[in-house]
């Protein structure tokens with residue numbers, strides 16, 4: 001997202017990135033988390049898991065907004081997002 | 091490092107039988123996100139997990155009962171609602187939740203569904219609707235849209251499907267909503283509301299079945315169905331459920347359609363029995 005004007009308190013109000021934990025042995029490579037992450041913090045791996053799926057990996061954790069949508073949409077319950085305690089996201 | 095909540099107590103892991111994971115559902119199956127929403131809704135509705143009885147029938151969605159660490163029962167085909175009715179009558183303090191698929195709830199269990207709604211039994215029914223019988227290889231079901239290809243209708247389905255929100259509301263349900271598994275925040279809220287609501291609540295969850303229904307209908311990848319939901323869903327709360335028909339690749343009307351107060355089965359029963367007791 002590009003802003004034409006940076007709010008003066010943007011740095012202060014910015015959310016801290018969440019910590020994303022992906023269980024690669026549960027992942028079945030459906031692509032939902034990668035496609036629907038609003039900031040493209042995730043990507044699919046090139047290598048295969050032991051069951052033969054490409055799995056989701058964290059591409060750039062600093063981009064993560066800790067929105068938790070990847071955790072919610074993962075059909076395999078493979079993702080957990082730890083949200084920083086002082087983030088005021090619901 | 092930022093101070094983080096403990097991942098263990100901030101997730102739904104505590105409600106999952108982790109020894110059963112990974113589950114049997116296909117890659118990109120819509121049942122998983124629906125289960126996630128339900129498990130989160132337990133905490134959100136502040137319901138004691140020890141008071142929840144989860145009942146499911148047969149089919150892919152029927153497996154939910156085996157994956158959750160709640161009191162759960164995997165019933166025979168179509169009989170999830172009567173089983174939950176019995177539980178509710180014997181132990182009214184239980185929160186009965188029926189989690190099953192469209193084939194189980196609406197085809198073989200169709201009569202149970204309409205009669206439970208008519209009686210307004212206090213239970214929540216979550217129906218994962220993927221338009222076919224996924225587990226047995228993709229036969230045509232009571233919700234397959236007209237002209238949809240399935241393994242038993244290779245030239246296109248010629249039976250008009252049920253409109254589930256309309257069926258549930260016409261039968262007397264107190265709460266009827268429909269969401270897709272892309273609208274997860276809304277779905278989570280709807281399940282929360284449904285569990286708190288006294289009376290019969292019905293949630294139609296539109297879910298992808300990529301390798302079976304999707305493959306037959308030009309949506310073979312999990313993302314194809316999700317993009318379809320993203321483009322074609324129309325959210326209209328309070329809409330007339332009559333208009334919630336689904337056509338092949340047509341618009342999907344979503345939202346909370348019915349949210350009314352009606353005396354529940356238990357209320358009516360108590361009313362009559364107190365009248366009888368007053369006479370004797």
Ligand code: SF4
Pocket residue numbers: 018020036037038039040041042063064065066067068069070071081
């Ligand atoms: S929590 Fe949100 S921003 Fe972070 S990786 Fe998941 S979807 Fe992307």
Ligand code: SF4
Pocket residue numbers: 022026027028029030031032033034055056073074075076077078079
């Ligand atoms: S949503 Fe889950 S199963 Fe799908 S790619 Fe991401 S981690 Fe894997």
Ligand code: SF4
Pocket residue numbers: 114115116118119120121150151220224225298299300301302303
């Ligand atoms: S057959 Fe369809 S409904 Fe069954 S697990 Fe696979 S994707 Fe899900």
